[in-house]
Amino acid sequence: MTDTSTDSAKVTLERDGHVLLIGLNRVDKRNAADLELLEQLALAYGELERDPELRAGFVFAHGDHFTGGLDLADIGPRIGADGLDMVPEGGINPWQVSGQKLSKPVVIAVQGTCLTLGIELILASDIAVAADSSVFGQVEVSRGILPFGGATIRFPRQVGWSNAMRWILTGDSFDAAEAHRIGLVQEVVPHGEQYARGLELAQRVAAQAPLAVQAALKNANVAIRDGDPAAEVALQPELVTLAQSKDAQIGMKAFMTRTTASFIGK
Structure with a gap:
């Protein structure tokens, strides 16, 4: 600390x-x-x-x-x-x-x-x-x-x-x-x-995947500020980007091995 x-x-x-x-x-x-x-x-x-x-x-x-x-x-x-x-x-x-x-x-x-x-x-x-x-x-x-x-x-x-x-x-x-x-x-x-x-x-x-947290927060704010259609359009592109991240690989490995993920924000 x-x-x-x-x-x-x-x-x-x-x-x-x-x-x-x-x-x-x-x-x-x-x-x-x-x-x-x-x-x-x-x-x-x-x-x-x-x-x-x-x-x-x-x-x-x-x-x-x-x-x-x-x-x-x-x-x-x-x-x-x-x-x-x-x-x-x-x-x-x-x-x-x-x-x-x-x-x-x-x-x-x-x-x-x-x-x-x-x-x-x-x-x-x-x-x-x-x-x-x-x-x-x-x-x-x-x-x-x-x-x-x-x-x-x-x-x-x-x-x-x-x-x-x-x-x-x-x-x-x-x-x-x-x-x-x-x-x-x-x-x-x-x-x-x-x-x-x-x-x-x-x-x-x-402790969660920071890119995913920020993407989820951003999409929720888009829905509030710009409406559901704007948020819906962004969902799949955000998913594709996150799925290609190292954190997604870390999260999947942790899921498969039943261990706790340690995310790196990349």
Whole structure:
């Protein structure tokens, strides 16, 4: 396990094999996001995307709370005529609402307070685990703004129109059981176990054939963004490409010999 974080970093980075651990680290502010945290998070996503040795991301938060949302005292004055500029060169918008989509999967684990951009990070991720202590809130309308990190797009699609509008339009809070009921999170675990379970799932994803994982993720995103016909057209060409990879040979050999495959990403 390689630690590349610093004590002053508002987003810590650590490598655990092929998984990049991305930790929100503004504990004294309940991990509320100021511009510096947003920029560091964007750079972390850029690193995940570019590094061929990284196969999955795992997003978590230090402290008792995932995030209190935006630090409006810092962010509010920075919203200009074109919105909020928060992605430095080399970064990727973590909410992926700027036209660039991650090619690698992200697992996320939350606990305690999880407001606004925290929910939107879940919606922009692929698998989510919540501690039973988690309390969620899409509260932008109570602050005079709208969700701008993807909730208006993804929340209704993921949990159904009325389930999403119930929380987006009222700004009310809801608990982990409700988040699981509507499908916002995939698992609820006792408080304190969310990190280990989330990392376990991220490592499980990273152990699979990375080219195949990325192809499956890409095709699913094509279906959502461009519709079923576009995804269907891509299926057979993707299959042919993957079938010719070394990982496909490794996977077939492991199947025939009943051993565990060790994929190389080629």
